[in-house]
Amino acid sequence: MKTDTTLIHFGRGDQSLEVRSVNPTVMRASTILFKDHATWQKYRELRKTERVLSYGARGTTTNFELEKLVCKLEKGYRAQLFPTGLAALAMVLLNYAESNAHFLITDGIYGPVRSICNNFLKRINVEIDFLKADASDVEQKIKPNTKLILCESSGSILYEVIDLPKLCEIAHKHSIPVAIDNTYSSGYLLNPLELGADISVIAATKYLSGHSDVTMGIAVVNQKEWKNFDKLPEMFGFTTSPDDAYLVLRGIRTLSVRMHKHEQSADQIVSFLKTRSEIKNIFYPKLASHLNHEIFMRDYKGTNGMITIEFDKNISKDSVIKFIDNLELFSIGASWGGYESLATQTIPPRTEEDLSKSGVFVRFHIGLGDPEDLIEDIKNSLDVLK
Numbered sequence: 004m005k006t007d008t009t010l011i012h013f014g015r016g017d018q019s020l021e022v023r024s025v026n027p028t029v030m031r032a033s034t035i036l037f038k039d040h041a042t043w044q045k046y047r048e049l050r051k052t053e054r055v056l057s058y059g060a061r062g063t064t065t066n067f068e069l070e071k072l073v074c075k076l077e078k079g080y081r082a083q084l085f086p087t088g089l090a091a092l093a094m095v096l097l098n099y100a101e102s103n104a105h106f107l108i109t110d111g112i113y114g115p116v117r118s119i120c121n122n123f124l125k126r127i128n129v130e131i132d133f134l135k136a137d138a139s140d141v142e143q144k145i146k147p148n149t150k151l152i153l154c155e156s157s158g159s160i161l162y163e164v165i166d167l168p169k170l171c172e173i174a175h176k177h178s179i180p181v182a183i184d185n186t187y188s189s190g191y192l193l194n195p196l197e198l199g200a201d202i203s204v205i206a207a208t209k210y211l212s213g214h215s216d217v218t219m220g221i222a223v224v225n226q227k228e229w230k231n232f233d234k235l236p237e238m239f240g241f242t243t244s245p246d247d248a249y250l251v252l253r254g255i256r257t258l259s260v261r262m263h264k265h266e267q268s269a270d271q272i273v274s275f276l277k278t279r280s281e282i283k284n285i286f287y288p289k290l291a292s293h294l295n296h297e298i299f300m301r302d303y304k305g306t307n308g309m310i311t312i313e314f315d316k317n318i319s320k321d322s323v324i325k326f327i328d329n330l331e332l333f334s335i336g337a338s339w340g341g342y343e344s345l346a347t348q349t350i351p352p353r354t355e356e357d358l359s360k361s362g363v364f365v366r367f368h369i370g371l372g373d374p375e376d377l378i379e380d381i382k383n384s385l386d387v388l389k
């Protein structure tokens with residue numbers, strides 16, 4: 004079954020019913036009732052290995068349908084929902100954390116992960132080293148106590164692309180599991196588990212939900228690494244609401260059409276941005292100048308709607324902020340992956356020295372509006388800088 008068909012046919016509840024709705028029902032519950040004590044006992048056993056109803060905090064059928072669908076999309080063994088993308092990443096780190104363990108994390112990683120490393124993992128004696136954003140220095144940085152490699156590809160500010168098959172080959176030679184933040188591709192543009200990764204994390208907050216009205220994270224794990232993954236969220240009492248699971252399921256049905264539209268519009272906008280002398284650099288993985296462009300073309304189905312530009316160094320931060328404020332069709336706000344277009348000033352993960360030589364960076368999320376209108380808007384706002 005091809006991906007676009009999976010998006011439509013999976014996670015729709017019990018399809019053997021004689022009469023049913025198109026979408027799965029939203030089952031809201033804390034207490035789940037069992038017809039007799041033997042059944043209660045049976046489900047207590049079953050829940051050790053399977054997704055079955057047992058208590059609302061462990062998810063209901065709505066949550067299970069979403070897990071099944073994303074697991075199928077990502078070609079994993081099992082999936083686990085989390086209240087946010089960050090919570091999913093935190094659980095991955097926690098799952099491998101032990102005193103004197105060593106983790107390798109790529110420099111392009113989602114910013115708040117650094118705070119987990121610096122404030123929590125350090126305290127429990129987990130040592131962290133950061134890799135180059137493309138993980139090209141992984142071999143030199145592996146230690147005998149390295150327990151996990153966590154990477155992000157493409158990064159979410161400069162879209163650094165990692166040669167994932169190569170990274171996984173090196174990691175597995177040392178028996179180290181590889182986790183990837185796959186939010187850029189959102190289970191659509193890249194299949195990390197097929198390329199060797201053990202764990203793929205998606206912030207469903209972004210493209211999977213697609214409508215900026217829910218936060219959720221999903222970790223998809225292969226059989227080898229599944230081990231404790233379903234135990235940790237229970238242990239810590241992490242749960243997700245069935246209403247939110249429903250919203251994400253609903254969003255996913257249109258993932259394919261949305262992703263193609265985001266990409267086509269981003270392509271057009273990149274072509275326009277290339278003509279502007281105010282812009283020194285454009286970060287977009289389809290450009291031949293992009294870091295690891297060939298690997299992107301080899302492994303990814305396409306881009307999403309993210310573009311980052313670096314203005315010429317002569318353009319001041321105040322002017323760039325004026326540019327952002329003058330945009331009419333782009334809003335200012337964190338997160339991305341919805342239908343709306345966004346523009347925010349951003350600081351990429353670079354050294355202070357590099358940043359002192361750089362211009363100001365702006366990240367766009369190209370939404371689902373007409374790209375010609377968006378181009379007109381950017382053009383008008385750039386003209387104000389003259």
Ligand SMILES: *Cc1c(COP(=O)(O)O)cnc(C)c1O
Nearest residue numbers: 087088089113159186206208219
């Ligand atoms: C947004 C984002 C997250 C975190 O998701 P939340 O649901 O906002 O916690 C993690 N990784 C990447 C790459 C993201 O863009």
